[in-house]
Amino acid sequence: MDPILLELYRHRFAGIAEEMGVTLQRTAYSPNIKERLDFSCAVFDADGRMIAQAAHIPVHLGAMPRSVEAALSAVDAWEPGDVAVLNDPYAGGTHLPDITMISPVFVGDELHFFAASRAHHADVGGMTPGSLPLYDEIYQEGLILPPVKLCRGGRVNDDLLQVILRNVRTPEERRGDLAAQQSAHAVAADRLTELVDRHGREEVSDYAGHLLSYSERLLRERIRTWPDGVYTFSDTLELDDEAARITVQARVSGDGVAFDFDGTSPAVSGSLNAVMAITESACYYTVRCLAAADVPVNDGCFRPIDVAAPAGCLVNARAPSAVAGGNVETSQRIVDAVLGALAQALPGSVPAASQGTMNNLTIGGARRDGRPYAYYETIGGGMGGSPDAAGLSGVHVHMTNTLNTPVEALELAFPFRVDAYALRRGSGGDGIHPGGDGLVRRYRLLEPATVTLLSERREHGPWGLAGGSPGRPGRNVLLRDGVEERLPSKFSRRLDAGDVLIVETPGGGGWGAPGGPERPDDPQES
């Protein structure tokens, strides 16, 4: 293997995945895709091994390979011009709004690669606008697409498209988003074909393979420096009647790490269940942060990491459990649990808990002229203080990094007004390195609307570490006729014109007891 060519191929594959992403973002219609970058694009080899991924959002890290795996087992034969779609969490998906598209790339008449894209569509039907309802079964959450072909030989299967469009609240937007995903795939096909034409089939596929080994080798080198041992931690999700517990045992051994979620609560009623792809993504994300931020993301990155969870538990849900919130909320708590465990091994690297929620807000209804709308936004909060730095304020943490929708953009589009968008001062936990502050966002409805909020860390703030204090828990409040009403962490409710919804997001946990010892070193550094 030529180390120079290896680096050149790293550039080439990463460039293709990135270009797919730019195309998708700039032509999409859903705010989630175009404004908030809630999508990922990737290139796979003919065996379904991921070669490169442009991920703007870590929750898709481990989920893309699962999608391709599911599509490969469901589809018997691929022809040039085929495109498969899926969103079934129990067959390669994660939650229903994330629609994944997979297409084969043929060079001549030989299948060489797959291109895949996953994007969060603003609505896929179901009980509430925005398709993140708080119900118990997957069937209530929206249209379910098992892996099926949307295009055959370059022709759109119009029957299937009609079924999809008839099952969603904003069909024109869906049509545009699906077209945007297809454009991204067309770009991938062009570029990959050009690559093979230029450098030959053999060299391209050899170096795709070398890149996977390279990532694996690099990651194993880093994990080898971690102290061997078994580290356990538990964290909880807030439910009305039960506290759901996520327990993880991290076993570091040589150049690999295994996470076992034995001891985690069974799947819950409501939508907080996570499928295995989410749990894997959360583990991969955490290891990547601690060991491999600069390692190219591909199949090789996953090989040193083993993830296991009892079937049917909260983090390895079985059909027909509802899963809308697993992707957005439970994923964050899995990261908290994994970080809590690894803090025992790597006290000089792991920060206190961050806001641990995405504060998913959906507002849906009809405008004065009767046109329906669905607005979805997630709200940032405080990042945990770390051994090296204070936590950032008012940002998205861990499994997401979506942008906000500009206030002026949403007021031009929707019948409500934002009265305030500000830092929630004093909400970060104290410490040598304090946690970052959360945010405050106040929405004033101008028309009646259905408001759904899915949030966490409303009872207990994100934990501090090494003697630092926890961040302040979030707060959801309805202001009606001048009277404040405290709202639960999760609700779906019809609100009136003039009502004001106040969402205050959690601050991050602080790191280090003020006046206590300064930053410790990780064992491998001393």
Added chain:
Amino acid sequence: MTDRERLGIDVGGTFTDFVHLKNGVLFAHKVPTTPDDQSAAIGSGIRQLRAAEQAAIAHGTTTATNALLERRGARCALVTTKGFRDVLAIGRQNRPHLYDLSQHRPAPLVPDALRFEVDERIAADGSIVRPLDEDEVASVAAALRGLEVESVAVVFLFSFRHPEHERRAAEILAAHLPHVDVCVSSEVLPEYREFERTATTVVNAYVQPVIGRYVERLTDVVAPRSIRIMQSNGGTIGPVQAAVQPARLMLSGPAGGVVGAFNLCRTTLGDPAPRLLTLDMGGTSTDVALCPGRIPRTSESEIAGLPLRLPSIDIHTVGAGGGSIARVDDAGALHVGPTSAGAVPGPACYGRGGTEPTVTDANLVVGRLLFDRFLGGDVELDVDAARAAVDSRARGLGLSCTETALGIIRIANAAMERALRRVSIERGHDPKQYTLVPFGGAGPLHACELADALGIGRIVLPTHPGVLSALGLLMADVVYDASISILNRGDETAALYRRQREHVLEVMAREGFEAPAVETFVDMRYRGQSYELTVPVDLPNESPDAAAARFHEAHRRRYGHARPDAAVEPVTVRVRATAAGAEVALPREEEAAASDAAPFDRRTLVRSDGHEVAAPIYERDALRYGHTVDGPAVIAQYDATIYVAGGWRASVDPWRTLHLTTAHLNTA
């Protein structure tokens, strides 16, 4: 106009470059840059050149850029709508690094204690939800007096719909704070998206006092000569206007090079609308731009992590330059950049204490850079030091020194190739139909290999690649532009356009141009999208709807598909006035008597394929009109070194520009 004496002055990190046009003759000159006050070097240069009192000067400056990058701007306050004083701190709510558990973010340009709210609110349709509380503005002004601010930015929500609140607040602030610069967002950038508008307005306020003082010194230094300053948009503007809108100067530096390349090629290619890919390779980074028959512009640039939504030449920058350092990681892969050896200690071969191998060292090792011809031979490069540095990486890779050096060059090329692809192929332009124009000290070393990788058949090398920016300044047009959001304001488009046009004409009249050419554009998108494409529309004769076909076509070119049946939404109207710059007649020469140039030496050179050959070395100054040089060869000149790869032929045109073409084109 054409015979007037002209002077282009471009301030770089090390040298301030002058190009002087007098009696039809061009003369290049360099003076060491005076970083603390760029006008000092300008003064010395003008004196040394004995520029006439009537000479017209055009100037590219990094003063505004440096003030922002180095955080040496004004103590600046922000006054904004109640509930929104943190917009600047929150930004778009994303964290800068996805996989970093411990992050730092630069502090906002306006600290917490200097961000003030006042009661007022405009709705999305421009109606008043809450009137401006003028007493509150007055008490903010009183508070600011004690805080010793130098400038204030005023940004209210939806001020682009209803600017009166901002204007009134500015009046009150100005009355209380007579020596403070006040900027309002509805004048700096009347477009929707509050964070982007706030950031742009604050950047303007942050550098305004610095630029104000600089422009004052500058006009003193050049007096009684007149001076215009290059803006990011590739056109110049007078000092008074530049001082009130300094945010428009942020890309003043790199803009000159693209304008220079474009205007030079109009002459040397004999094409009024040449299609060019420009490549400006410096020490730490490389700027590329695609000119599709015109100077490319965008309104989405970014500086110091802040969005700057003002018209700029569309330049894409990558972190690969001559000083980029090569390193080997734990798993045995070679990387180049983004870390750079900078000017100090610089590449190992500079002999200033650098030991890390850089792209420059690699070029020296393979014989493309000449140890005894750097800066005309003023500086001798240390080949042994370069070899030792490259060897230190070769060992980790199990490759020879030469193989490693070629590898470093290939990886640096890959980064530049990706940048060139991003501005061409990824936007629907085929690089095969473009001419590559490399400049800056290092660009001409890499041009042939980059052209080969992209299938480009022609390269044009300016006579003085090192002072092309200064030449561009001398040739630049005077340009002023304005924009306004028209989203959801269909009926008012014509009126809004007229207002912007009047404003633009007013500014141009103050610049001394009564009848500039006016172009109009509309940013459009499919209803429901969030990114626009800028399309020329002949306002007011043509309605934006009528121009929809052009939008479909632009969308198809850029993204591969269009939706002719979908609704198109006009978002922003743009008006640009241009007064043509000087017709600079570049000096021509007669064809040389001898058809072949004589090399002054033959030296060992490593070709792209790793083979060593004895290649001829030429002096650029000895190459005359009609001469040709076949690669592999090296051509040395004072401010650049040119590597003519095998398969390429360089020929000299009447302006002494080098045209490099591939062999197959020569025989075709």
